Each structure stands twice: as structure tokens, then as C-alpha cells.
Amino acid sequence: MHWTILGAGAIGCLWAAHLQRAGAAVSLVLRSPDRLAQYRARGGIVLIDERGQSFCPVAADLAGSPEPIEQLLICTKAYDSLAALESVWHRLNADSRILVLQNGLGSQQQIVARAGAARVLVGSTTDGAYLRAPFEVVYAGRGVTAIGPFSETGARLAEPGTDFGLQLQQDPQIETTLWRKLAINCAINPLTAIHGCRNGALATTPAYTLALKTLCSEFEAVARARGIALFERPLQEEALRVARQTADNYSSMLQDIRHQRPTEIEQITGFLCNEARLAGVDVPQHQAMLRQVRLLQHGAQPPSNQY
Incomplete structure (x- = not known):
């Protein structure tokens, strides 16, 4: 299962780095050619945690890429979520799964309305992370990411790998x-x-x-x-x-x-x-x-x- 991540902020970079370290296929979607060029010049994500500093050469492309999306993680700012989804809509199919991991409420319901409850999961995290510089993420505090559907017909999350370094928890009462x-x-x-x-x-x-x-x-x-x-x-x-x-x-x-x-x-x-x-x-x-x-x-x- 290939993971595609929309949003290269702290949580997006944190997930991308941990997914790659766990052996999962993962790529970032960046918002502009300039941002993509900046990322490629660096060559990947730097993760700083209790293990020290790790370099994770995660792939990256633009929303317009034709590559199909299997598992989409949306962790943009909440006000950008629907526009972000629309930017890659042509890459989704009936089997694509979407995980929305954002602050606040309202954006999750918008994604469910657009994509359908059967394809969408929503999450809430207590992980602490911040960007020290672009694409340099500090994992500042270990928490738990609760994930669940908004309805009984909601999707199930693809397993990120047995060595995934973030703690996930199924949450039937995610709302x-x-x-x-x-x-x-x-x-x-x-x-x-x-x-x-x-x-x-x-x-x-x-x-x-x-x-x-x-x-x-x-x-x-x-x-x-x-x-x-x-x-x-x-x-x-x-x-x-x-x-x-x-x-x-x-x-x-x-x-x-x-x-x-x-x-x-x-x-x-x-x-x-x-x-x-x-x-x-x-x-x-x-x-x-x-x-x-x-x-x-x-x-x-x-x-x-x-x-």
C-alpha cells in the first residue's frame, strides 16, 4: 500500500519519515514547483527524535502527477483541506482511502461529503512535533493518534507497518x-x-x-x-x-x-x-x-x- 501525504508541515513530515523508516512506500505532494525544487535540493526529510537525527529520502511530486493514490493522508491546515483534496481528485479511484488528520472540526465533514463515508477515516493526534526548518521535523512529544470512521460504513486504515514508530489507536467514537x-x-x-x-x-x-x-x-x-x-x-x-x-x-x-x-x-x-x-x-x-x-x-x- 502506497501512502501519499498532502501537507508537508510538522505532522505530514513526521508521518512521512516514520512510514519510510517502517518500510512503507510513501511520497509527499507539494504545493508548487518552487517548493518541490526546494525539497529536491535537500533530498528528503530530516527527523530529530530520541534516536538522534535521521535522514529520510522520501519521494515527492506535485498534485498534477498522474500517479494513482491508494492511501491519502490529508494533514494540511484545516482551511485548505477541501482544495487540497480537489487538487488530487483525478488520482483517486473507488478503492482509494483517505485519512484526515487536522485540527478543529468542519473540514472532516467536508471531506466525507465530497469523497463519501466509505472512503474516509478521521484522526486526532496528541503527538508533539514542530518544524525546525523546512522539511526538518522535531518529534517533541510522544502521544497517540486516534483514528476512526464518522459512520459505520467508514473505511479501515491500511496498516503502516509493524515497525511504524507512531502509536495508533482505533477509535469507534472519533467524533x-x-x-x-x-x-x-x-x-x-x-x-x-x-x-x-x-x-x-x-x-x-x-x-x-x-x-x-x-x-x-x-x-x-x-x-x-x-x-x-x-x-x-x-x-x-x-x-x-x-x-x-x-x-x-x-x-x-x-x-x-x-x-x-x-x-x-x-x-x-x-x-x-x-x-x-x-x-x-x-x-x-x-x-x-x-x-x-x-x-x-x-x-x-x-x-x-x-x-
Whole structure:
């Protein structure tokens, strides 16, 4: 089974490197001829983990290639997922399988609607990874990737190999898992983006902790209305636990703002606000976060706190 990966960010490179080390056939799809030339000049992916530094000469091509796709992994930014799928649609067939591994919610449903539930799996990962440079990925924290279908007719994942170095877990309740990750992202990411702070500041700065508490209360009201079971403990406690556990990290949303890139605010807070509207639940704090991050994306600058 050949794996084709759309999205050469941290998670895309992490999977590509581990798939190749496990002996699987794998290739990246890059977004432009210039990006492909940059990659070919490097010759492959550099993976930095507890084993040291490894060089993985993964193949790469452009979306327009005629090569058929057997197993497609989509790990672009969530707002790019449908366009990314369309770019390789001509390479898919009835037997092709698609795994969507992204932040937020909404993009997964778009992929299912376009490709059909029988071909699609969705995932949620707690693996920590970041790019030290283009195509140089640091595996910063081992986690678990939960994978499952959105319906009983969903696809099954092709085995990546017995030596695959990432931990996978079949999850028949993947939508609930995605909602739980969404809850944490809604609590942490917009606040850190707006205040320009590390995750840990949300647990040590009283004003930030109070704002997080309100966000969590609003989210729990939406989850109750939707019949979604979150965590055994209150969401605020779980969000603060994650903030402390990742205290030195800058959220991806803050990094996107600082690098003047689009954020995934629409697939995170935007999705939650829309679900709240449909459920008839007021979420004024989340709506305020959505407005403020949208402003930051249009040129306003966040504080440069170094908490």
C-alpha cells in the first residue's frame, strides 16, 4: 500500500519519515514547483527524535502527477483541506482511502461529503512535533493518534507497518474525541494568540485564567446541548492541566499570527460558535475571541509577552 501525504508541515513530515523508516512506500505532494525544487535540493526529510537525527529520502511530486493514490493522508491546515483534496481528485479511484488528520472540526465533514463515508477515516493526534526548518521535523512529544470512521460504513486504515514508530489507536467514537480536542483548542489557542503568551501563562496569570474559565463554561453548555460527553473532570481543570503540561509551548494559532499566516480560528472557535447558534446557546466570550483573532489576521499585532 502506497501512502501519499498532502501537507508537508510538522505532522505530514513526521508521518512521512516514520512510514519510510517502517518500510512503507510513501511520497509527499507539494504545493508548487518552487517548493518541490526546494525539497529536491535537500533530498528528503530530516527527523530529530530520541534516536538522534535521521535522514529520510522520501519521494515527492506535485498534485498534477498522474500517479494513482491508494492511501491519502490529508494533514494540511484545516482551511485548505477541501482544495487540497480537489487538487488530487483525478488520482483517486473507488478503492482509494483517505485519512484526515487536522485540527478543529468542519473540514472532516467536508471531506466525507465530497469523497463519501466509505472512503474516509478521521484522526486526532496528541503527538508533539514542530518544524525546525523546512522539511526538518522535531518529534517533541510522544502521544497517540486516534483514528476512526464518522459512520459505520467508514473505511479501515491500511496498516503502516509493524515497525511504524507512531502509536495508533482505533477509535469507534472519533467524533467525541475530536470534540474533546476542540474543547482544549477553543480554551487555549485564541487566548494565547490574543495575549501573545505561552500556554503556561493561562494557568499563572489570573485574568487569563478567568477568561479561560468563562470559555470552558460556554463550551460545556454547547456540548450538553449537542449531547457530547467531554471529560470526567470539568473542562476548566482539563484545559489548565494541558496548559501546564505544555507551559513552554507557543500555540500554533499564535505562531501563525506572528508569521502573518492564516489561522484555523474558523475551524476551531468559528465552528463552536456556529454549533452554539444552531443549539440556541449564547457564547459571547467565544464570539469575542473569534472577532479578535480575525482582526489579528488582518494586520493588528498581538502583544509580545514572553510568559
